[in-house]
Amino acid sequence: MKCLSIEQIYLYIEKELSEAENKKIEEHLTTCPKCQRALEERNLLLQAAESLPLWQPPPDFTQQVMAKIFPTKVPISSWIKAMSAGFTSIILALFIFLLASGQNLSGLLISFNQALWSFIKNFALLFVKIFKLATLLIKVIQQFFGFLINGFTSLTAIISPQVQIIIIAISIIVILTLIYGIKRKLFIGERT
Amino acid sequence: MSSMDEDKKLIEKTIKGEKEAFEMIIRKYQQPILNYIGRMVGERELAIDFTQDVFIRTYSSLHLYQPQYKFSTWLFKIASNFMIDYWRKKKIETFSLDQPPKWDSSNPPLQIPENKPSTIKKLEISQLREKIERAMEKIPAPLREVFLWRHINEFSYEEIAEIKNLPVGTIKNRVFQAKEMIRSLLEEKE
Numbered sequence: 001m002k003c004l005s006i007e008q009i010y011l012y013i014e015k016e017l018s019e020a021e022n023k024k025i026e027e028h029l030t031t032c033p034k035c036q037r038a039l040e041e042r043n044l045l046l047q048a049a050e051s052l053p054l055w056q057p058p059p060d061f062t063q064q065v066m067a068k069i070f071p072t073k074v075p076i077s078s079w080i081k082a083m084s085a086g087f088t089s090i091i092l093a094l095f096i097f098l099l100a101s102g103q104n105l106s107g108l109l110i111s112f113n114q115a116l117w118s119f120i121k122n123f124a125l126l127f128v129k130i131f132k133l134a135t136l137l138i139k140v141i142q143q144f145f146g147f148l149i150n151g152f153t154s155l156t157a158i159i160s161p162q163v164q165i166i167i168i169a170i171s172i173i174v175i176l177t178l179i180y181g182i183k184r185k186l187f188i189g190e191r192t
Numbered sequence: 193m194s195s196m197d198e199d200k201k202l203i204e205k206t207i208k209g210e211k212e213a214f215e216m217i218i219r220k221y222q223q224p225i226l227n228y229i230g231r232m233v234g235e236r237e238l239a240i241d242f243t244q245d246v247f248i249r250t251y252s253s254l255h256l257y258q259p260q261y262k263f264s265t266w267l268f269k270i271a272s273n274f275m276i277d278y279w280r281k282k283k284i285e286t287f288s289l290d291q292p293p294k295w296d297s298s299n300p301p302l303q304i305p306e307n308k309p310s311t312i313k314k315l316e317i318s319q320l321r322e323k324i325e326r327a328m329e330k331i332p333a334p335l336r337e338v339f340l341w342r343h344i345n346e347f348s349y350e351e352i353a354e355i356k357n358l359p360v361g362t363i364k365n366r367v368f369q370a371k372e373m374i375r376s377l378l379e380e381k382e
Contacts, residue, residue, distance in 0.1 A: 042371075045375055052344060066218070
């Protein structure tokens with residue numbers, strides 16, 4: 001038998017050959033030191049490869065995947081419970097504060113009411129001012145558009161329909177070119 | 193019950209809505225998938241993220257699973273497609289099934305060279321492992337992939353052929369090329 005091919009050696013190590021082929025190879029190996037050396041070398045390589053350290057997943061890996069697949073939904077009852085707990089804590093904290101500071105509850109309520117009233121008063125004044133300013137702005141915009149429409153109607157009365165069509169066509173071309181230019185600029189920006 | 197039957201039972205239960213069944217699937221396959229993806233991308237955090245994504249993709253495609261195939265090969269097919277998508281996004285050369293890859297034309301020698309002194313036998317096993325890890329990073333990803341499946345994940349050539357949808361002969365040749373490429377890299381002086 002002539003010398004083994006490298007592929008044959010691998011298949012022999014991996015027990016991928018038939019019994020008859022294995023027997024032939026074993027017979028050859030007893031008489032051929034070159035093939036023996038090649039076999040030992042490849043055997044060593046595969047042994048080392050098959051015993052490489054394994055990557056360990058983090059201990060909470062399964063939980064992480066499960067949480068992504070099945071995100072937990074908080075039931076409404078839990079929200080109500082949380083809100084009532086929060087509200088009770090506020091009341092309790094207020095009560096402790098009153099006890100610790102020795103303040104009168106009615107006095108505290110009066111000062112709170114006063115502060116609230118002044119806030120509402122100031123907010124109402126601000127709202128009125130904003131409303132006045134907004135109505136003024138609307139009037140100005142209305143006048144501006146009225147002026148623009150008047151100008152446009154008088155212009156169409158002067159210019160012939162053919163010229164009007166040419167102007168409209170040129171405007172459309174200019175607008176489209178502008179849009180295309182902006183898009184291209186943005187695209188190049190993205191690429192760079 | 194065989195591992196294959198056990199997997200099929202777990203999938204049936206998952207489809208019926210038993211979350212615990214899918215949890216068991218994750219526990220069973222998290223390490224093999226992480227070892228494959230980890231050695232393909234080389235970064236632990238990225239590999240963990242990708243492994244999670246593979247399980248999420250698997251869960252959302254469970255209704256497409258055909259019980260005549262082994263679940264493990266189907267799962268690895270999803271992982272392999274995931275890696276191909278990643279390489280495409282990163283514009284790393286992927287292998288087309290229609291065109292022979294560049295490395296296909298550079299076959300390793302088939303016959304044993306004459307009395308060439310080898311460094312492999314002189315190395316300690318731990319040194320050899322380290323060198324193999326480094327050599328694996330240098331070989332083309334499609335070869336690394338089949339090498340990992342064969343010698344780390346311990347799939348048979350037939351199973352790898354099923355994952356890649358390629359003839360067994362092609363897979364055997366690619367694994368052979370991978371091994372000889374790694375071996376020649378081990379011989380190189382650093």
